[in-house]
Amino acid sequence: MEDIFSYLKDNQSGSLKDLVDYLEIPSISSDPNHKQEMVNCAEFTAHLLKNAGLDEVTVHQTKGHPIVTGSWRKAQNKPTVLIYGHYDVQPVDPIPLWTNPPFSPHIENQRIYARGSADDKGQILMHIQAIKAILAVKGELPINVCFVIEGEEEFGSANLPQFLVDHGNELKADVALVSDSSMWEEGFPAITTSLRGLLFLEMTLTGPNRDLHSGTFGGAVANPLEILSRALAQVKDQDGRILIPGFYDSVKPIPDSIREQHKTLPFDKNSYFTNIGVDEGWGENGYSTLEQLWLRPTFEINGIWGGFINPGAKTVLPSQAHAKLSLRLVDGQDPDNIEKLVTGFFKATLPKSVKLTMSRVTGGGRGVSVPNDFPPLIAAKKALMETFNQEPLLVGEGASIPVVADFKSTLDLTTLLIGFALPDACPHSPNENMHIPTFHKGTESLVRLLYYL
Amino acid sequence: MEDIFSYLKDNQSGSLKDLVDYLEIPSISSDPNHKQEMVNCAEFTAHLLKNAGLDEVTVHQTKGHPIVTGSWRKAQNKPTVLIYGHYDVQPVDPIPLWTNPPFSPHIENQRIYARGSADDKGQILMHIQAIKAILAVKGELPINVCFVIEGEEEFGSANLPQFLVDHGNELKADVALVSDSSMWEEGFPAITTSLRGLLFLEMTLTGPNRDLHSGTFGGAVANPLEILSRALAQVKDQDGRILIPGFYDSVKPIPDSIREQHKTLPFDKNSYFTNIGVDEGWGENGYSTLEQLWLRPTFEINGIWGGFINPGAKTVLPSQAHAKLSLRLVDGQDPDNIEKLVTGFFKATLPKSVKLTMSRVTGGGRGVSVPNDFPPLIAAKKALMETFNQEPLLVGEGASIPVVADFKSTLDLTTLLIGFALPDACPHSPNENMHIPTFHKGTESLVRLLYYL
Numbered sequence: 086m087e088d089i090f091s092y093l094k095d096n097q098s099g100s101l102k103d104l105v106d107y108l109e110i111p112s113i114s115s116d117p118n119h120k121q122e123m124v125n126c127a128e129f130t131a132h133l134l135k136n137a138g139l140d141e142v143t144v145h146q147t148k149g150h151p152i153v154t155g156s157w158r159k160a161q162n163k164p165t166v167l168i169y170g171h172y173d174v175q176p177v178d179p180i181p182l183w184t185n186p187p188f189s190p191h192i193e194n195q196r197i198y199a200r201g202s203a204d205d206k207g208q209i210l211m212h213i214q215a216i217k218a219i220l221a222v223k224g225e226l227p228i229n230v231c232f233v234i235e236g237e238e239e240f241g242s243a244n245l246p247q248f249l250v251d252h253g254n255e256l257k258a259d260v261a262l263v264s265d266s267s268m269w270e271e272g273f274p275a276i277t278t279s280l281r282g283l284l285f286l287e288m289t290l291t292g293p294n295r296d297l298h299s300g301t302f303g304g305a306v307a308n309p310l311e312i313l314s315r316a317l318a319q320v321k322d323q324d325g326r327i328l329i330p331g332f333y334d335s336v337k338p339i340p341d342s343i344r345e346q347h348k349t350l351p352f353d354k355n356s357y358f359t360n361i362g363v364d365e366g367w368g369e370n371g372y373s374t375l376e377q378l379w380l381r382p383t384f385e386i387n388g389i390w391g392g393f394i395n396p397g398a399k400t401v402l403p404s405q406a407h408a409k410l411s412l413r414l415v416d417g418q419d420p421d422n423i424e425k426l427v428t429g430f431f432k433a434t435l436p437k438s439v440k441l442t443m444s445r446v447t448g449g450g451r452g453v454s455v456p457n458d459f460p461p462l463i464a465a466k467k468a469l470m471e472t473f474n475q476e477p478l479l480v481g482e483g484a485s486i487p488v489v490a491d492f493k494s495t496l497d498l499t500t501l502l503i504g505f506a507l508p509d510a511c512p513h514s515p516n517e518n519m520h521i522p523t524f525h526k527g528t529e530s531l532v533r534l535l536y537y538l
Numbered sequence: 539m540e541d542i543f544s545y546l547k548d549n550q551s552g553s554l555k556d557l558v559d560y561l562e563i564p565s566i567s568s569d570p571n572h573k574q575e576m577v578n579c580a581e582f583t584a585h586l587l588k589n590a591g592l593d594e595v596t597v598h599q600t601k602g603h604p605i606v607t608g609s610w611r612k613a614q615n616k617p618t619v620l621i622y623g624h625y626d627v628q629p630v631d632p633i634p635l636w637t638n639p640p641f642s643p644h645i646e647n648q649r650i651y652a653r654g655s656a657d658d659k660g661q662i663l664m665h666i667q668a669i670k671a672i673l674a675v676k677g678e679l680p681i682n683v684c685f686v687i688e689g690e691e692e693f694g695s696a697n698l699p700q701f702l703v704d705h706g707n708e709l710k711a712d713v714a715l716v717s718d719s720s721m722w723e724e725g726f727p728a729i730t731t732s733l734r735g736l737l738f739l740e741m742t743l744t745g746p747n748r749d750l751h752s753g754t755f756g757g758a759v760a761n762p763l764e765i766l767s768r769a770l771a772q773v774k775d776q777d778g779r780i781l782i783p784g785f786y787d788s789v790k791p792i793p794d795s796i797r798e799q800h801k802t803l804p805f806d807k808n809s810y811f812t813n814i815g816v817d818e819g820w821g822e823n824g825y826s827t828l829e830q831l832w833l834r835p836t837f838e839i840n841g842i843w844g845g846f847i848n849p850g851a852k853t854v855l856p857s858q859a860h861a862k863l864s865l866r867l868v869d870g871q872d873p874d875n876i877e878k879l880v881t882g883f884f885k886a887t888l889p890k891s892v893k894l895t896m897s898r899v900t901g902g903g904r905g906v907s908v909p910n911d912f913p914p915l916i917a918a919k920k921a922l923m924e925t926f927n928q929e930p931l932l933v934g935e936g937a938s939i940p941v942v943a944d945f946k947s948t949l950d951l952t953t954l955l956i957g958f959a960l961p962d963a964c965p966h967s968p969n970e971n972m973h974i975p976t977f978h979k980g981t982e983s984l985v986r987l988l989y990y991l
Contacts, residue, residue: 281753285851294815299864300734300937303838304830306811307820310839311770318771321764358759362747363891367760377757385756386763387854388845393862398738398900400864400937401840409846411752411853438816447851484753484853 089532092218097525100214101197103133104524107172107206108190108199114150114173114240123173123236127151130172130234133210137217139232145252147244150236154255157216158229165229166461166538167258167498169488170209170265171238174201175513182515196518204512207519208264208505208527209234215531227536231258238265242487249495260461260538261492264527266504269351269478271520274469274530276462277502278455279379279481280489282414283448284423285387288431290316290406292439296392299402307438309406310391316434317408320384325369327384329430335417339372339380342457343479347375350478379481382452383413384427413483415452450490455499461538465501468533472526477503503534542985545671550978553667554650556586557977560625560659561643561652567603567626567693576626576689580604583625583687586663590670592685598705600697603689607708610669611682618682619914619991620711620951622941623662623718624691627654628966635968649971657965660972661717661958661980662687668984680989684711691718695940702948713914713991714945717980719935719957722804724973727922727930727983729915730955731908732832735867736901736938737876738840741884743769743859745892749845752855760891762859763844769887770861773837778822780837782883788870792825792833795910796932800828803931832934835905836866866936868905903943908952914991918954921986925979930956956987 093100112126113119127144134142134155142155150173158165177187177200185191190199201207212232219226233256235245249256269275292309293302322328354374358366368377377383391406393399412423428443435441455462457479469477482502492498505527511517546553565579566572580597587595587608595608603626611618630640630653638644643652654660665685672679686709688698702709722728745762746755775781807827811819821830830836844859846852865876881896888894908915910932922930935955945951958980964970 283753283853285853292816297814298937299836299838299840300736300866301935302814302831303864303866303936304834304836305819305821305827306814306816308839310842311774314767314770314839314842317764317767358891361750361755361759363745363759365889365891366758367889367891368758374758378755381757383752383757385752385853385855386761386767386845387752387852388847388856389763389767389859390843390847392839392841394841394843394860398862398864399840400736400738400838402838403841406842407847409851411756411851413753413756436818436820438811438818438820482754483756484751 086532086536089218089222090529092222093214093525093528096218100210100528101521104197104207104210105190107133107210108201109188111188112173112201112236113176114237115176123150126172127153127236131155133213134232137213138220139216145248147248149244152236152245152248153234154232156229156231157226158231160226160229163228164259164538165231165257166535167231167233167256167261168212169261169263170212170234171205171236172209172234173236173239174204174206175239179515184516192521195521197521198516198518200517202517202519203506203510204517205238205265207524211505211524211528212264212531214528215535219532219535228538230535231256245488246491246495249491253496256496258496258498261498261500263489263500263502264504266482266502267506267508267510268504268523269480271507271523272473273475274473274477275480275504276465276469276477277482277504278462278479279416280453280486281382281483282418282420282450282452282490283485284412284414284420285446285448286410286424286427287444287446288408288410289442290435290439291404293402293404296404297402299400302402306402307436308402309439310403312435312439313389313391313406313408316431317386319434324371325367327382329426331426332382332423335419336382336415337417339376343380344376346479347373350375350480375481378483380415382415382418385411385413387411409446411448413485416454418452420448420451450485450487451493453489453493453500455501459499461501464537465503465534468530468537469503471533472530539985539989542671542675543982545675546667546978546981546985549671553663553981554974557650557660557663558643560586560663561654562641564641565626565654565689566629567690568629576603579625580606580689584608586666587685590666591673592669598701600701602697605689605698605701606687607685609682609684610679611684613679613682616681617712617991618684618710619988620684620686620709620714620945620949621665622714622716623665623687624658624689625662625687626689626692627657627659628692632968637969645974648974650974651969651971653970655970655972656959656963657970658691658718660977664958664977664981665717665984667981668988672985672988681991683988684709698941699944699948702944706949709949711949711951714951714953716939716942716953716955717957718939719955720959720961720963721957721976722931722933724960724976725926726928727926728933728957729918729922729930730935730957731915731932732869732934733906733939733942734835734936735871735873735903735905735943737865737867737873738899738901739863739877739880740897740899741861741863742895743888743892744857746855746857749857750855752853755855759855760889761855762892763856765888765892766842766844766859766861769884770839772887777824778820780835782879784879785835785876788872789835789868790870792829796833797829799932800826803828803933828934831936833868835868835871838864838866840864862899864901866938869907871905873901873904901938903938903940904946906942906946906953908954912952914954917990918956918987921983921990922956924986925983
């Protein structure tokens, strides 16, 4: 592959030029005033794909912003990799905190600063450049590839799931590849091998048929806020273990190999907690912080409201109490089943005079995990090791990436998440940036990956 | 006293005329646009007192609405009764639900409908008419009286406590009399012999230094909403008993005589709970509903808020959680001490990573109770019995009437609460009304009371 790497080296300024052009398009998907820029950015994405030598490049209209696809499928009897990315970006507020305008890419200290440089235009472009280089030098790719680049990732990906259903045949592949995450630190590549799923519920408890005076009625009537507190307090025991019957039934134990691997990760627990201003961690006993964050399911209260919540005093015994709840699920847990278990658990805690309604607000994504012996994972480890001269860290992600769950459920694809943003890349924040040497090295590793897959 | 009763009978239309004039003044204390009407109403109250033959009638300016006083102190070596009332009224929304305009008194079915008819202008006027009649017929009163009629009761009585301090000498008395409550039902007089005090607190729990992503951080960081739920759930045991150490230390057991008396009260527990739409009561085991409402202290949650409380989903692990709490205290419990106990209790429940701040929003009124052998109580029972031909019921009130606590703490006065509104008088609601026969009978009972005191 040395000839490909030489080509890449010779064309670094061209790659950067493409990146600058890409970053200059203010593709803020959540801002209705940027609708035309979104179209422009989809067209430019298509142009980049065509220019790299991909076939069947198409800009698909959706009810929202366009989805761009392109493929190269001439490697007979070879596997296919589906590469996902998004060309839309987050809003740029607060603008005064940007050192340079967010859509005027600025290069300084080996970094390029602009909205989208890390999340995700820079990382998309690495994949495109890798393929462009192979096709330019070799005339063909070692495997088949297929791109799906959407424009609504920062805005809920409302139209992607149906698109995957509708285009299942064209998108047939053997593995998915997503570069929309971070390295552990500069020079330390990381592969995300587990993601938690999400179930987001809203519960309402209703007691008396109207708000009551808490002096006149207090003491003889169940207060929905008190019943809610009691119900929520019963969810976990003193060890932080969730007491909802059946909740852990399909949760597999964490393999010893993973536990050992975590111990080798350069994770500084103290600075992690100091950074968020708490004196200590607080979670399920018997698990390390990283296991709590990446590999164990959670029950989290995202909001509670009820009664009088304005300044001052009002002695009300409210008719209703509300809570928003989110459960992070791990591989094996079925969101529909968990929702039933949660509802049943709360129903059983209530006195007769308080009624429960439970509804799903969003979510339903399952947790996913990549087995240690998954061949594409082994290929990725090799590609990253050879490029960065550093064994890649296998990490988890506590949050959910819905597209990964969608790839699994709709296309039956396992996803490899290999990210090239540095930890201080500031995605979603002012002064977002991409480290240029990592941009080039990452591209090199992606060339290797296409060969090893 | 027959001559006095004849006088009252002959002057019923004059009394009603005074009431109508009084009710026509829209003295809504909480509405800044009604400032002039408040002054007018204070002046009219003074006019009624003067017209009844009281001396030293004065309209005192305050930082808010005026306070009106008047007295008659010519009964040497006789006790003095302080009569309290308020000339201000609640707002009148929602106006469409009034059958007649709220400040155009309308007589129908032996009732006079208008805002303030029951709460409290009608009841003030009964006291004034009783004194007017005695003075008109006898030329002197059997005891000394002193009126304090304020204009901010429906608005927090902000200026009354200081007024009582500043005018302690002029207001010297042996017992206080307040008619601002209800009969048990038509023909069934009631004397309120216990009131609960109030301590209103606001607590805030602070965990991480900012709102966190509940996917990324959930599972390893104490969530203030969860800690709040756990803390609040620990306040009571399964029997509804408050577990805050020391909370009950100065609570006296309910005397057997009171418990027996309660059993004779025509209280229909089922319709009480049906009316507010709950299947059953829920309170401290071992106490009847009335005991729970009137004679036992409570811990009530009036509001909880924190995290994301708007429509939709946001996976936030919030930095803070808040609750508004009110404790109803009974005779013997010291609010300052209870606040310390509550704060200490919550502090002890928290993990190291969550901090508590507790502040008092309002309240601090102690609970009060009138001993069964208190001579003015015996006098009041006799006066009501003779008038209504029905033994008055001795009841409690779960809510707080701050002025009663202030009379105790500032003037060392025990207060008798004798109310003449009927249970369907709709105070604070549309179509507030006063039952005219009860208005006249009540006036008669107050004449007797002045003689028996």
